Amino acid sequence: MADRYSRQKLFKPIGTVGQQKIGEKHILILGCGALGTANAENLVRAGIGKLTIIDRDYVEFSNLHRQHLFTEQDAIDQIPKVIAAKSKLEAINSNVLIEAHILDATAVTLRPLLKEVDLVIDATDNFDTRLMMNDLLQQLHIPWIYGTCVGSTGMSYTILPKQTPCLHCLLDAAPPNGATCDSAGIISPAVQMVVAHQTTEALKLLIGDSDSLRTTLVTFDLWNNHYQMIKVDKAMDSACPACGMDATYPYLHYEATTKTEILCGRNTVQIRANREMQLAELANHLKSVGQVKGNDFLLSLDYQSYRVVFFQDGRTLIHGTDSIENAKKIYYQLVG
The missing domain is CATH 3.40.50.720 (NAD(P)-binding Rossmann-like Domain)
Incomplete structure (x- = not known):
């Protein structure tokens, strides 16, 4: 050969x-x-x-x-x-x-x-x-x-x-x-x-x-x-x-990791990042994904079949799923 x-x-x-x-x-x-x-x-x-x-x-x-x-x-x-x-x-x-x-x-x-x-x-x-x-x-x-x-x-x-x-x-x-x-x-x-x-x-x-x-x-x-x-x-x-x-x-430390939890009875997963959200910047790069609504404290976006809410303190709620893996996938698709 x-x-x-x-x-x-x-x-x-x-x-x-x-x-x-x-x-x-x-x-x-x-x-x-x-x-x-x-x-x-x-x-x-x-x-x-x-x-x-x-x-x-x-x-x-x-x-x-x-x-x-x-x-x-x-x-x-x-x-x-x-x-x-x-x-x-x-x-x-x-x-x-x-x-x-x-x-x-x-x-x-x-x-x-x-x-x-x-x-x-x-x-x-x-x-x-x-x-x-x-x-x-x-x-x-x-x-x-x-x-x-x-x-x-x-x-x-x-x-x-x-x-x-x-x-x-x-x-x-x-x-x-x-x-x-x-x-x-x-x-x-x-x-x-x-x-x-x-x-x-x-x-x-x-x-x-x-x-x-x-x-x-x-x-x-x-x-x-x-x-x-x-x-x-x-x-x-x-x-x-x-x-x-x-x-x-x-x-490598727990306090620096992104944390997730299923919110009982709400078909929602909460993701908590180790940093605050820059809402204005986030809204700007999400505008091509869909209509972004919000105020000084949070942003809301309908994405595929989910409603995603980003809070200034670093929390994100993924409504429409109780799967942590699915929620993390959606989160990283949107936040990067």
Whole structure:
């Protein structure tokens, strides 16, 4: 049989030695949506030794325009994303060991899965999970590659514990705008641009070519023809609670987590974030989702078959469900 990696080995920075290293490494991808499936396919085709994929969701028709590996039948059958992805990935390369986990990633559930992981790729859909992951990976000294996209825009950055600014540092320097795919939409080329950066950085790390790593935060807007590399090394903060000299890893503590509870007899789930809501900003990015009503204390939105009420103190009520998992999904679709 012809060498399936022959063209990749002809690329001098990888070569035969680099290909062998790729085949010995273990990557974990957190999230199996647009970024997750495309990165997973790239890495499986590249010959990664072991791949762990984690996601709590199932395939829906609204996923199909941008999320690789899924089919209409997967959406009809509501197959969990990691199960559908695992099946397709094994058909692409049966030599790769693939572990699929249907779970809600927390510091408790994620920690045991990180044993002997060489690299993590961020493919999550919310900053609560990212900040938890950032703290955990800083604590465990595991590198990871941040990536996010919405509309026609995206960004990516490679985070090396104790060597580069962590996500907490970056967000202090450049806070996110809060837009989500459900409020602003997304086009698939934006996904592919982020994935191109993430997978390439992953290959560099896998073969040990640290000199070729991109040291800047890359941002782009494909529709408006913007592309920028931003130097962020000065954002590294020695007092950062996640990567500083006296790190406390705040997002691993219970008081910093987003909390949920079912309100008895009301068919409602309450979600309590660890921060106050900026109602004016939230109303602005929700206006494309539906009619937003509110006052100085709360916002109300009818979304799909649910009524969602956001309070200034950080609480959100999801009326129309008694499922915590479903409520969290709706919350992150809207809040990001």
